Amino acid sequence: MQxxxxxxxxxxxxxxxxGPNGEEYFFHRSALKGAEWEELGPGVPVIFQVTEGExxxxxxxLRAVDVILAPDAVPAVxxxxxxxxxxxxxx
Numbered sequence: 327m328q329x330x331x332x333x334x335x336x337x338x339x340x341x342x343x344x345g346p347n348g349e350e351y352f353f354h355r356s357a358l359k360g361a362e363w364e365e366l367g368p369g370v371p372v373i374f375q376v377t378e379g380e381x382x383x384x385x386x387x388l389r390a391v392d393v394i395l396a397p398d399a400v401p402a403v404x405x406x407x408x409x410x411x412x413x414x415x416x417x
Contacts, residue, residue, distance in 0.1 A: 329351065329371070329390070331343055331367060331369065336363075339363070343393075357393050361395045363405070364403065365402055367408060372393050375390070
């Protein structure tokens with residue numbers, strides 16, 4: 327599934343991705359596969375798998391795992407938001 331990083335809580339090691347259907351997915355830095363933590367910031371397009379974690383409550387966000395940068399991604403620097411011209415789907 328492809329989505330866009332919505333926000334990152336850098337000091338806590340987690341963030342959220344907005345999927346193509348508008349659903350929000352939680353991800354932890356341990357779910358990264360082929361992407362560096364610092365490369366993820368708001369606006370960065372990613373590809374990921376969806377799963378439910380053991381012990382997750384039904385009211386919690388689904389989890390994004392195996393998170394990689396999308397082929398057309400411009401990596402963030404130190405988890406900072408991308409400038410407007412670099413955001414996924416932006417112009």
